[in-house]
Structure formats: C-alpha cells, structure tokens
Amino acid sequence: MPPATYDEPKTSVEVVGAHALKMGWMEKAEEESFMKGWHKRFVVLTGWEAGEAHIFYYADEQSTEASGIIFVHDVTVEQDKTNAKCIVLQGSQRRFRFRCDTDLEARIWRQAIGEAKDNGGHQCQTGSACMAWMADKHAKTCESCRTVFSAAQRKHHCRCCGRVFCADCSSQPKLLLHPYPQPVRCCSKCHETQTQQMAAAKARAQRAQTFVQRHLTLLDRGAQFGYLDGASIRTDMACVVALDDRPNVSLQFRRLVVTDILLESSVSIGDKIASKAKNLQSATIRGLGRIASLRPSHVVNAIETADLGKTAVAIKDGVGTAASAVASEIAEVAQHIKDTVEGVSSYEIPIKDFIGIQDYAGNQSKRTKHGPDLAARLLAIQYRTSDHPLELVAATQEEKNRWIEALLELKYLADDAGTDVLVFQREKEEKAQRIKETIDQRKEERLNKVLHEAAAKKDSEDGGSRARAVASASLKMGGGAASSRIPSASLGGTSPGNASPKPIASASLGGRAHRKKSASPAGAGGGGGGDDE
Numbered sequence: 001m002p003p004a005t006y007d008e009p010k011t012s013v014e015v016v017g018a019h020a021l022k023m024g025w026m027e028k029a030e031e032e033s034f035m036k037g038w039h040k041r042f043v044v045l046t047g048w049e050a051g052e053a054h055i056f057y058y059a060d061e062q063s064t065e066a067s068g069i070i071f072v073h074d075v076t077v078e079q080d081k082t083n084a085k086c087i088v089l090q091g092s093q094r095r096f097r098f099r100c101d102t103d104l105e106a107r108i109w110r111q112a113i114g115e116a117k118d119n120g121g122h123q124c125q126t127g128s129a130c131m132a133w134m135a136d137k138h139a140k141t142c143e144s145c146r147t148v149f150s151a152a153q154r155k156h157h158c159r160c161c162g163r164v165f166c167a168d169c170s171s172q173p174k175l176l177l178h179p180y181p182q183p184v185r186c187c188s189k190c191h192e193t194q195t196q197q198m199a200a201a202k203a204r205a206q207r208a209q210t211f212v213q214r215h216l217t218l219l220d221r222g223a224q225f226g227y228l229d230g231a232s233i234r235t236d237m238a239c240v241v242a243l244d245d246r247p248n249v250s251l252q253f254r255r256l257v258v259t260d261i262l263l264e265s266s267v268s269i270g271d272k273i274a275s276k277a278k279n280l281q282s283a284t285i286r287g288l289g290r291i292a293s294l295r296p297s298h299v300v301n302a303i304e305t306a307d308l309g310k311t312a313v314a315i316k317d318g319v320g321t322a323a324s325a326v327a328s329e330i331a332e333v334a335q336h337i338k339d340t341v342e343g344v345s346s347y348e349i350p351i352k353d354f355i356g357i358q359d360y361a362g363n364q365s366k367r368t369k370h371g372p373d374l375a376a377r378l379l380a381i382q383y384r385t386s387d388h389p390l391e392l393v394a395a396t397q398e399e400k401n402r403w404i405e406a407l408l409e410l411k412y413l414a415d416d417a418g419t420d421v422l423v424f425q426r427e428k429e430e431k432a433q434r435i436k437e438t439i440d441q442r443k444e445e446r447l448n449k450v451l452h453e454a455a456a457k458k459d460s461e462d463g464g465s466r467a468r469a470v471a472s473a474s475l476k477m478g479g480g481a482a483s484s485r486i487p488s489a490s491l492g493g494t495s496p497g498n499a500s501p502k503p504i505a506s507a508s509l510g511g512r513a514h515r516k517k518s519a520s521p522a523g524a525g526g527g528g529g530g531d532d533e
Contacts, residue, residue, distance in 0.1 A: 009131050009162075011066040016056050017442050018435050019046045019131075022112045024105075026087075028057060029097040038099060041067065045112055046131075052123070052161075053116035054132045055089075061446050069132050070096055071163070073121040077113050079106075087113075093140045122161045124190055126197040129177040130162040139164035144187065160190035204416065211413055215406035219243045223399065224261075225392035228378075231370050233393050236263055241392065241403075244348065252352055252414045256381075258390065259346035349390075351414045355382040357407045358389065361397070379404055 017023065022045045027038040041057040053072035070089060075096070080086035084103040087110055089096040100106040122130075136155055141148050143163040149155050156170045157163070159177055165187045172191035174183035175198075186194060222242025226233040240259045360366040360378040367375040376397045380389035394400035 008133055008157075009129070011056060011069065011132065012064040013042070013044065013058060013061055014439050014443065016044050016046055016066070016131075018439050021045045021047045021053075021116055022109070024109075026057075026109070027099040029099070041098075043098065045072075045109075045116060047116050047119060052121065052130070052132075053113075053119065055113070056132070061449075068135055068138075070138075071132075071134060072113060072117050077110050077117070079110065089113075091138070094138050124160055124193040124197060126194070126201050127176070127178055129159045129180060129184070133157050133162045134164050136164070142166040142169055144169040144189070156185055158187035158190055159184040160186045160194060163187070207409075208413060211406075211409045215402075215409055218402060218406050219256075219410065222257075223394070223403065225394055228370070228391055228393065231374075233374070237261065238263055239392070251410065253350075255348040255350050257346055257348050349381070349383050349385070351410060353384040354407075354411045354414070355384060357381055357404050357411070359400075359404055360391075376400075381407070 024043060025040060026043050028041045028043075030036055030039055041059070042061050042063070044056045044058070045053065046056065047053045055070040055072060056066040057068050057070075058066055070091075075089040075091040078088040078090055080088050080097070083099070085100050085106050087098045087100070087106055089098075098109070100109060134157070139149065139155060142165050144165055145168070147153055147166045147168075149164075149166070153166055155164045156167060158165055158170060159180065160175075170185050170187045172186060172188055175186055175191065175194055176183045177186075177194070220243050222240050224238055224240050226238050228234070238261055240261060242257055242259075244255045244257050246254055358380040360380065361376045363375060366378060370378065374393065377394045377400050378391065379394065379400050380391045382389045394403065
C-alpha cells in the first residue's frame with residue numbers, strides 16, 4: 001500500500017518504460033519566452049493495458065519525473081509541410097511540435113503514434129486509477145463542459161482517466177481506486193463506469209466464491225460414469241471424469257480429463273471376443289445368404305407382376321440390414337480387442353471448448369430407447385473437438401443434477417473473461433516478474449549505453465593526448481638536431497655566410513696541426529719544449 005501522501009502517478013522512465021511502444025531522442029519546440037527554441041527530449045510512447053496511449057517526454061534517460069505528458073487520443077497527428085523531419089500533434093487546446101534527425105525516423109514515429117491511437121481510447125479499469133495525469137498548463141478548459149478555468153474556477157484531475165475537469169463535472173462521491181489508500185475524485189463519466197464495473201465485479205466474485213464452495217471440490221474429486229451399450233449400460237467398461245491436477249491455473253485454461261477403466265465381470269474378455277466373433281460370423285452368413293438368394297428371375301417376375309418397386313425396396317433393405325449388422329459386429333469386436341490390448345486410456349477436453357451440457361431426462365426419444373429410469377441418469381457433454389457428444393450415465397439422478405449444475409457454472413465462469421477471481425496469484429506474480437525483468441533489462445541497456453559513450457569519449461581524449469605527446473616529442477627531436485650542427489660551424493671557423501662548413505673532426509685536426517707546426521721552431525730554440533702527442 002503506498003503512503004498516504006501518494007497523489008500523482010509515478011512517471012519515471014523506469015515505470016513508464018515498462019509499457020513503452022517506442023522510445024528515443026527527439027527535439028521539442030518550446031514556446032515559452034524564457035526557453036523558446038528547440039530542446040532535446042527523451043520521448044516515450046506508451047500503450048497501457050486499458051488501451052490509453054500517452055507520450056511522455058523527459059530531460060534525459062534517467063529522469064524520475066516527466067517534463068510533460070500528451071494524451072495521444074486527444075490529438076491529431078500531422079506533418080509539418082515546411083519540414084519533413086517535424087511531427088505536429090494538434091490538440092483542442094494546444095499544439096506540440098517534435099523534430100527528428102531524419103525524415104525516415106519522423107515517418108516511423110508518426111506511424112507508431114497513429115497505431116497507438118487506433119488501438120482505442122481510455123477504458124476504466126475496475127478499481128484502478130490511471131497511470132498518467134494531464135499537465136495543468138495544457139488544460140485551459142474543462143474536458144466535459146468546456147468551462148474556461150480561472151482563479152474562481154479551479155482545475156481538478158480525475159484519478160481514473162487523468163484529465164482535467166471543473167468542480168461541477170467532478171462532484172460525484174469519491175471512489176476507492178488502487179493504489180490510493182483513501183477514496184479519490186473522479187469525473188462524472190468515469191464515476192458511472194466504475195460504479196457499474198464494481199457492481200459487476202462484486203457479482204462475479206460472489207458467483208465465483210459459490211462455485212468454489214459448492215462445485216470445485218466435486219469437479220476436482222471426480223466421479224465414475226457408465227457408458228451406454230445399446231439400450232443398457234456396458235458392464236465391462238466405465239469412465240472417471242475429473243478436472244486436471246493444475247490448481248494454480250485459471251479455470252479458463254484447465255481441462256476435463258476422461259479416463260476409461262475396465263470393470264471386473266464374470267465373463268472374461270476372451271469369452272466376449274469369441275461370442276462377438278460368432279455373432280459376426282452369423283451376421284456375415286445371413287448377409288451373404290440374402291445377397292445369394294437374389295436371382296435374375298426375381299427381377300423378371302417383378303417386372304411381369306408390376307411389383308418392381310416393392311422388390312427393389314426389399315432387396316435394398318435386406319442388403320442394407322445385413323451390411324449394417326456386419327459393420328456393427330466388426331466395430332464391437334475391434335473395440336473389445338482394443339480395450340484388451342491397450343487397457344486404460346484417457347483424453348482431455350479443454351474447458352474453453354465446451355459448447356454445452358444436455359440433460360436427457362426429458363428427451364422423449366431417449367426415454368423410449370433406454371427407458372425412463374436410465375434416461376433420468378443420462379447426460380451429454382458437447383465440445384468443439386468432437387462431432388459426437390460424450391454421453392455418460394450417472395450412478396443416481398441426484399449426482400447427475402449436481403454434475404450438470406457444476407459443469408454449467410464452470411462453463412459460465414470460463415467464458416466470462418472478466419472473472420478476475422479465477423486469475424490466481426501465481427499468474428499475477430509471473431506478470432509482475434515479467435514487468436520487473438523488462439525494467440531491469442532497459443536499465444541495463446541504458447547503463448551500457450552510458451558506459452559505452454563514456455568509454456568512447458575517454459578513448460577520444462586519450463587519442464588526443466597521445467597525438468599531442470608525439471607532436472611534442474617530434475619537436476624536441478628536431479630542435480636537438482639543429483643544436484648539434486651549431487657548434488660544428490663555430491669549431492670550423494666558418495662564418496654564417498659560409499655555404500659549406502667543415503666537419504668537426506676536420507676542423508679540430510686542422511687546428512692542432514697548425515698549432516704544432518708553429519710551435520716547432522720555438523721548441524728547437526727553447527731546448528726542452530716537446531709535443532705531448
């Protein structure tokens with residue numbers, strides 16, 4: 001249960017994104033003077049379970065609250081004639097303009113919005129509030145009576161549809177809607193719809209509760225029924241009818257299991273097959289004898305006596321009776337052999353395939369054929385996957401009546417898609433888990449996208465740093481080479497204007513040789529001055 005301060009629905013990207021039909025970045029035109037122009041917005045198109053479609057737009061992908069909400073069914077989708085990249089949503093009180101990066105993306109968005117709008121408008125969900133509120137700044141007049149809002153005429157949000165109404169159009173008694181802890185305000189139309197739906201839901205709940213208390217145990221436990229064999233009940237085989245053992249699945253998706261069982265009898269199956277084989281042999285002999293008794297003279301005599309019609313009918317009836325008897329005996333022998341070889345067999349009838357349940361107690365043809373006592377215990381289940389109904393014989397007439405009542409209630413509740421009581425907690429938990437997984441997946445996708453963009457930005461910065469380092473090193477290396485040539489020019493004694501300076505070694509040797517040559521006379525004259533070389 002949300003806190004008592006809970007009022008406006010949560011519109012974070014995480015909550016809204018779980019119901020997204022399409023999402024992505026677009027630019028939105030702002031008309032306010034202080035921020036007039038185009039601004040990037042993260043846009044989410046949603047389609048809720050109630051059929052209502054909205055467009056939420058945010059400042060970024062991690063926003064916890066929407067910057068604005070557009071009710072798709074209240075606007076018309078138009079194309080900007082001057083710019084194919086623009087999407088224009090024209091409402092009764094305001095116009096919204098969005099701009100995409102390409103013409104193709106704009107066409108995809110227009111198609112998605114149009115499809116969401118065609119899926120239907122707002123439908124009140126029994127006992128539940130809406131998932132989005134219309135922004136106050138977008139509402140200039142009452143949605144019902146079109147009264148202009150002013151300081152004296154305040155705005156009121158309907159908690160069921162999210163639109164804005166005046167006080168007179170939302171003055172009905174408050175209703176308790178999930179997830180609000182206290183009764184809340186609704187508009188007149190939603191109040192009427194919610195009241196009717198709540199009354200119907202209460203009646204469904206009472207009927208479902210009665211079904212669970214009176215009939216569900218009977219269907220789960222099952223009962224044994226007999227099969228018909230002509231005018232009597234088969235003594236060698238019966239069946240057990242019960243619901244399948246899946247209590248955590250809604251009744252709409254459960255099945256009725258029919259299991260055949262063999263009954264113990266004083267006559268063995270082998271003796272019955274032998275008896276049926278003898279009957280088959282006798283029927284075949286009678287049929288062949290009837291056919292063999294036909295002679296051409298019969299036809300001639302019939303023509304002569306003008307009894308051709310009667311003779312033809314007699315021949316047809318005789319051959320047909322013999323063939324029918326042979327076919328019946330063959331079918332019975334085959335069935336007995338099948339029962340003996342296969343033993344117990346079973347099949348399932350989906351509840352959703354039920355057509356109806358028939359009581360043969362008042363059926364005159366059944367009473368004549370089987371007798372009033374047997375017809376009073378006879379019922380038939382009709383279902384779509386078989387052309388012939390399943391005829392069963394109950395142990396007593398009271399048991400048959402209980403099963404007919406239980407099966408009729410089962411069919412009614414299974415056909416009523418609004419019976420929320422039959423949707424068990426397991427399915428609700430699975431649905432909540434799927435929504436949570438979707439939200440977690442989208443959170444992970446957004447996180448990976450942010451990390452990828454951050455890594456790409458870092459790689460770009462690192463690449464720039466490496467490029468600057470290489471350029472700096474190149475400059476340093478180039479400066480060192482230039483400085484190594486400067487001393488060579490000085491040592492060589494060349495002037496800056498000399499075009500061909502001498503190498504360093506040549507200049508040094510030349511200098512030393514010059515000094516040695518000039519020092520020799522002094523050494524000779526000085527008597528003891530020698531060269532260190």
